[in-house]
Amino acid sequence: MTSIEIKQGLTEEFSGIKYILTSGMRSRLLLAIYESPKNLEELRTELKKPSATILHGLKELENINLVRKVQKSYELTSNGFLLTVNMVKLIDNWYSLSKSKIFWNNHDLSGIPDELLKDIYLLKDAEYIHSTTSDLSNAFNTYINLLSTSEELRIIMPIYSENHLKHLIKLLNRKRLVKLELLVSEEIYDSIKENDLFNKKILQNKKVQIKCVKEELKIFLTYCKEFVSLSLFFNDGHYDDSQILIAKDENALKWALNIDRIYKEKEENYVKLQTGSSNFNEHLEH
Amino acid sequence: MYIHNDIDDDIKFLAKSEIRLKILNELYKKPNDVRGLVKQTDITYSSVSSNVIKLEKNNHIKKIKNNYYVNPMTEVYLKTLMDFKNSVQMVNDYESFWDKHDLNQLSINSIRRITDLKDSELIETTPIDIYKTHNTIKNQISVSNCVKGVFPYLHPDYPGLIEEVLQNEGSVELIVSKSIFKELMLRINDNIRKNAIKEQKLKVYRFKKDLNLYLTICDESMSLGLFKTDGSFDQNRILISDNPKSYSWAEDLFEYVKNEVRA
Numbered sequence: 001m002t003s004i005e006i007k008q009g010l011t012e013e014f015s016g017i018k019y020i021l022t023s024g025m026r027s028r029l030l031l032a033i034y035e036s037p038k039n040l041e042e043l044r045t046e047l048k049k050p051s052a053t054i055l056h057g058l059k060e061l062e063n064i065n066l067v068r069k070v071q072k073s074y075e076l077t078s079n080g081f082l083l084t085v086n087m088v089k090l091i092d093n094w095y096s097l098s099k100s101k102i103f104w105n106n107h108d109l110s111g112i113p114d115e116l117l118k119d120i121y122l123l124k125d126a127e128y129i130h131s132t133t134s135d136l137s138n139a140f141n142t143y144i145n146l147l148s149t150s151e152e153l154r155i156i157m158p159i160y161s162e163n164h165l166k167h168l169i170k171l172l173n174r175k176r177l178v179k180l181e182l183l184v185s186e187e188i189y190d191s192i193k194e195n196d197l198f199n200k201k202i203l204q205n206k207k208v209q210i211k212c213v214k215e216e217l218k219i220f221l222t223y224c225k226e227f228v229s230l231s232l233f234f235n236d237g238h239y240d241d242s243q244i245l246i247a248k249d250e251n252a253l254k255w256a257l258n259i260d261r262i263y264k265e266k267e268e269n270y271v272k273l274q275t276g277s278s279n280f281n282e283h284l285e286h
Numbered sequence: 287m288y289i290h291n292d293i294d295d296d297i298k299f300l301a302k303s304e305i306r307l308k309i310l311n312e313l314y315k316k317p318n319d320v321r322g323l324v325k326q327t328d329i330t331y332s333s334v335s336s337n338v339i340k341l342e343k344n345n346h347i348k349k350i351k352n353n354y355y356v357n358p359m360t361e362v363y364l365k366t367l368m369d370f371k372n373s374v375q376m377v378n379d380y381e382s383f384w385d386k387h388d389l390n391q392l393s394i395n396s397i398r399r400i401t402d403l404k405d406s407e408l409i410e411t412t413p414i415d416i417y418k419t420h421n422t423i424k425n426q427i428s429v430s431n432c433v434k435g436v437f438p439y440l441h442p443d444y445p446g447l448i449e450e451v452l453q454n455e456g457s458v459e460l461i462v463s464k465s466i467f468k469e470l471m472l473r474i475n476d477n478i479r480k481n482a483i484k485e486q487k488l489k490v491y492r493f494k495k496d497l498n499l500y501l502t503i504c505d506e507s508m509s510l511g512l513f514k515t516d517g518s519f520d521q522n523r524i525l526i527s528d529n530p531k532s533y534s535w536a537e538d539l540f541e542y543v544k545n546e547v548r549a
Contacts, residue, residue, distance in 0.1 A: 007304075017301050017367065017370060017371045017374060018301055018302065018304065020374070021297050021298065021301040021370075022298050022301050022302045024294065024298075065385065077385070077386075078384045078385060078386065078387050078388075078389050078515070079377050079381070079384055079385055081389060081397075082373070082376075082377050082384060082389070082397060082400060083373065083374060083377055085394060085397045085398060086369075086370055086373035086374075086397070086398065086400065087370065089366075089370070089398050090297075090366055090367065090369075090370040091297075093362075093366040094296060094297060094363065094366065097359055097362055097363065098296070101359065104358060104359040104362065105345075105357055105358055105359040106358075107358060108358070109358045109361065109362065114365060117362050117365050117366070118365055118366055118369045120362060120366070235358070261534075
């Protein structure tokens with residue numbers, strides 16, 4: 001292959017994204033018109049650019065059938081609408097990531113299924129909480145405090161931590177928490193079972209439903225109506241309890257609930273348990 | 287809407303150069319050194335090495351021992367960027383299906399997940415087979431045990447098809463526009479209809495507003511049809527798929543429309 005052919009091949013491989021995303025004018029116009037159809041005057045005020053520049057951009061977008069002019073107003077075509085909705089998703093995805101840059105860049109993300117990574121925009125209102133040298137357990141304490149607010153908890157727990165488990169027992173002893181669903185790996189399950197206290201107070205507890213998968217889990221996710229929290233492992237394989245993402249909005253809950261869908265699809269991964277655990281049901285969805 | 291400058295710069299930096307995207311995609315598959323990248327991509331050594339340096343400087347890749355690795359966040363950047371690329375491709379590949387069609391009845395979420403329809407097949411009528419779209423749907427329904435549908439119009443074949451599914455102990459759940467509700471019910475055999483409703487095998491919801499969408503979900507396949515922006519149904523094109531992702535896409539859309547009925 002000649003270098004020209006290689007370049008052409010590459011252009012084809014990544015077709016479409018360059019033209020839209022690398023022109024500030026074109027992408028800004030799409031976003032402005034996405035909000036509502038606008039005329040030239042309105043676009044000029046909003047984008048603070050001269051008419052000639054705006055008209056040039058509009059012409060380009062009209063040529064590729066993303067925008068059309070109806071009387072004096074510019075609106076998105078169906079293609080333009082499809083594309084802009086997805087561009088907004090992309091921007092929100094990146095916003096969501098860059099907002100908690102340290103969190104995303106320092107952890108092993110392999111435990112988060114691709115489907116959820118593509119929807120990371122749903123976490124855009126999440127707050128990044130971390131421990132500091134003056135408050136070493138800030139993240140953990142924030143998490144524990146949140147736990148006590150909820151009535152029905154679901155936790156994907158990738159670690160065996162006596163600290164966490166003891167707190168869960170405390171909560172189970174209270175009236176407020178009526179249900180706890182745990183998803184753990186086989187290895188963690190065995191460790192819990194071997195401990196007499198945890199076996200009795202957690203595994204044998206009627207409020208608790210436990211599910212167990214063969215694979216090792218790489219994500220610590222807690223979700224309930226009140227909040228969603230996420231923490232991860234470092235790239236070297238150690239669990240990081242000093243950084244946590246916490247969100248309290250509906251989008252984040254939607255994101256977390258998608259995990260269910262993904263695990264349901266691979267039902268065969270579940271290990272059969274004798275304690276008679278029932279389904280990871282759909283209470284929260286309704 | 288306002289794009290944050292940092293994000294804007296990041297997006298531009300990656301989207302601007304296909305070579306950088308290619309390098310990232312390769313490194314994501316397998317960490318490598320410059321020489322290995324040259325071998326895999328056929329891009330010149332000078333071009334690969336200068337872009338690798340730029341990527342490293344912008345904190346997208348990291349050198350560990352001899353190989354370059356994609357940083358975790360950049361991996362996600364890349365995934366979302368490829369997802370966007372696929373959505374652009376979805377629009378382009380089925381251009382005639384979307385273009386000048388009414389998308390108002392689709393949920394915003396179904397549009398965000400448009401790439402789930404990726405492996406769909408566009409069925410178009412031809413001058414020698416003008417019933418191709420209808421027959422495709424008819425075949426899908428007649429072999430199905432469980433049928434869900436959003437019907438904006440009534441085709442004379444539908445009552446018979448519904449009877450057939452119900453007689454085979456199957457179940458049917460429909461959302462239909464107000465204007466055809468009565469007619470459809472009347473045309474289904476009385477006994478079959480009453481029994482099925484009693485046994486909850488037949489559920490029909492009346493959609494109060496205009497219904498601008500056609501959707502069927504059969505046992506293992508889905509089909510989607512749209513209205514043109516002039517308000518007429520486009521009988522000449524449907525998108526069909528038996529891919530599980532498209533299937534769950536369609537189910538979500540069905541639930542969304544069903545909620546609109548209740549609203």
